[in-house]
Amino acid sequence: QVQLVESGGGLVQPGGSLRLSCAASGFSFSRYTMSWYRQAPGKERELVAVISSIGDFTNYADSVKGRFTISRDNAKNTVYLQMNSLKPEDTAVYYCKAHNVPYAYWGQGTQVTVSS
Numbered sequence: 001q002v003q004l005v006e007s008g009g010g011l012v013q014p015g016g017s018l019r020l021s022c023a024a025s026g027f028s029f030s031r032y033t034m035s036w037y038r039q040a041p042g043k044e045r046e047l048v049a050v051i052s053s054i055g056d057f058t059n060y061a062d063s064v065k066g067r068f069t070i071s072r073d074n075a076k077n078t079v080y081l082q083m084n085s086l087k088p089e090d091t092a093v094y095y096c097k098a099h100n101v102p103y104a105y106w107g108q109g110t111q112v113t114v115s116s
Contacts, residue, residue, distance in 0.1 A: 009110030022096030
């Protein structure tokens with residue numbers, strides 16, 4: 001069955017870095033656009049970054065441009081989110097999403113907490 005499993009979250013101090021991973025299985029990963037979303041307590045889920053199926057196009061929310069980098073390895077069926085210069089406002093549950101209309105799959109999320 002379809003699975004998206006996020007990992008790499010945790011507690012980090014402001015200014016620190018984390019690398020999130022999302023391992024996919026059960027579908028043709030290389031045919032899907034992949035995205036990272038996040039949801040902070042009391043807020044709506046928001047798009048953080050997106051990467052095309054072959055990795056030739058990326059886009060970012062203004063709030064993370066220049067700090068976060070999305071990448072993928074289609075040989076490993078994995079998408080990554082490198083997060084640098086983390087801020088307390090980056091604290092959220094981070095989710096990966098696979099989409100290829102009309103299909104969309106979500107992972108279970110990984111918690112990222114930025115605090116001193």
